[in-house]
Amino acid sequence: xxxxxxxxxxxxxxxxxxxxxxxxxRPADWGYVHAAIVEPSCATALCHSxxxxxxxxxxxxxxxxxxxxxxxxxxxxxxxxxxxxxxxRPGHPESSxxxxxxxxxxxxxxxxxxxxxxxxxxxxxxxxxxGASCE
Numbered sequence: 001x002x003x004x005x006x007x008x009x010x011x012x013x014x015x016x017x018x019x020x021x022x023x024x025x026r027p028a029d030w031g032y033v034h035a036a037i038v039e040p041s042c043a044t045a046l047c048h049s050x051x052x053x054x055x056x057x058x059x060x061x062x063x064x065x066x067x068x069x070x071x072x073x074x075x076x077x078x079x080x081x082x083x084x085x086x087x088x089r090p091g092h093p094e095s096s097x098x099x100x101x102x103x104x105x106x107x108x109x110x111x112x113x114x115x116x117x118x119x120x121x122x123x124x125x126x127x128x129x130x131g132a133s134c135e
Contacts, residue, residue, distance in 0.1 A: 023122035030074075030134045033127050034062045037120045041111055066134045069098060074134035090132035093125045 026032065038059050042048050048059040059065040066074050071086035078090070087098040101110040102121050109115045116124075 023119045028126035088132050093128040
């Protein structure tokens with residue numbers, strides 16, 4: 001049975017959307033991670049915006065989000081040991097608190113209202129694995 005042109009177009013659109021969720025096609029650099037994932041999903045008015053900053057976590061700007069998540073200002077050399085409140089251990093997603101929060105492992109999943117899709121979590125995981133650079 002042949003598909004109508006409308007059905008073929010719809011199936012093509014669905015296939016294109018599925019392909020877009022392939023995390024390996026998206027950059028794992030901080031600029032992309034913050035602008036495409038963190039800011040729209042986490043720096044919302046009720047969560048981690050400058051005005052709300054739940055748990056004193058402000059993810060509204062690239063600089064503040066990086067400092068909170070990695071525990072140092074972008075461009076600063078790593079400090080010995082893990083800074084207090086560090087959510088990311090560069091190179092170690094398996095022991096980064098941010099990954100536990102995003103997956104809901106042993107804690108409430110973040111963001112609580114609409115958890116991130118697996119593809120977005122994979123991009124963040126790859127950013128951490130590649131050293132969590134701010135460039």
